[in-house]
Amino acid sequence: ETGVTQTPRHLVMGMTNKKSLKCEQHLGHNAMYWYKQSAKKPLELMFVYNFKEQTENNSVPSRFSPECPNSSHLFLHLHTLQPEDSALYLCASSLGGATTQYFGPGTRLLVL
Amino acid sequence: SQQGEEDPQALSIQEGENATMNCSYKTSINNLQWYRQNSGRGLVHLILIRSNEREKHSGRLRVTLDTSKKSSSLLITASRAADTASYFCATEGGSEKLVFGKGTKLTVNP
Numbered sequence: 249e250t251g252v253t254q255t256p257r258h259l260v261m262g263m264t265n266k267k268s269l270k271c272e273q274h275l276g277h278n279a280m281y282w283y284k285q286s287a288k289k290p291l292e293l294m295f296v297y298n299f300k301e302q303t304e305n306n307s308v309p310s311r312f313s314p315e316c317p318n319s320s321h322l323f324l325h326l327h328t329l330q331p332e333d334s335a336l337y338l339c340a341s342s343l344g345g346a347t348t349q350y351f352g353p354g355t356r357l358l359v360l
Numbered sequence: 361s362q363q364g365e366e367d368p369q370a371l372s373i374q375e376g377e378n379a380t381m382n383c384s385y386k387t388s389i390n391n392l393q394w395y396r397q398n399s400g401r402g403l404v405h406l407i408l409i410r411s412n413e414r415e416k417h418s419g420r421l422r423v424t425l426d427t428s429k430k431s432s433s434l435l436i437t438a439s440r441a442a443d444t445a446s447y448f449c450a451t452e453g454g455s456e457k458l459v460f461g462k463g464t465k466l467t468v469n470p
Contacts, residue, residue: 252402254402288462289462290459290460290461290462290463291403291448291460293457293458293459296457304457336400338402338403340402340403344456345456346390346391346452346456346457346458348393348405348408349403349405349458350405351395351402351403351404352402353401353402354400354401354402356400
């Protein structure tokens, strides 16, 4: 396992629920990422944070709201999701730029 | 798009055989990376090859890069059942973002 943890590992929520995904890295990295992985689709980059500042929002619907209080923690707040949002949500961190990314184990999300 | 595309989509081999996976991309890159993902888990970085490199080795892994053909290959020698996973290439073309392909699902049968 890498030094990137994610909680919860599994989450089932209804379309009216509000939940949050948490990511924590212990690698001293400056950049953190949220990715969405759906079946039979390439990994989709959602958000990028560098030194706590959001540098990328890849046209993600507003029902996904990221938060990065410091360089070690990253949250993804979920609100009024749709069934098609069911996927594996992966967090990653890196030293920034095009360097190696270190991934957490992911949160398997099911929206009913 | 810059997106890498792996080939084949799925590969099944016997333990001890070599496995070769290919990645093609469309635009110029600064580097190309290979990652592995066990079922339902996070991705694990395997190897990074820069645009001015042609070949790189790491243990049983050998990666080649041909920028003229915009392609890369990952060779796993003497495969083991534990190598069963999905393998992804990721390209970086100056935007400091990695763009991943859909992956090759490798099954190594004992």
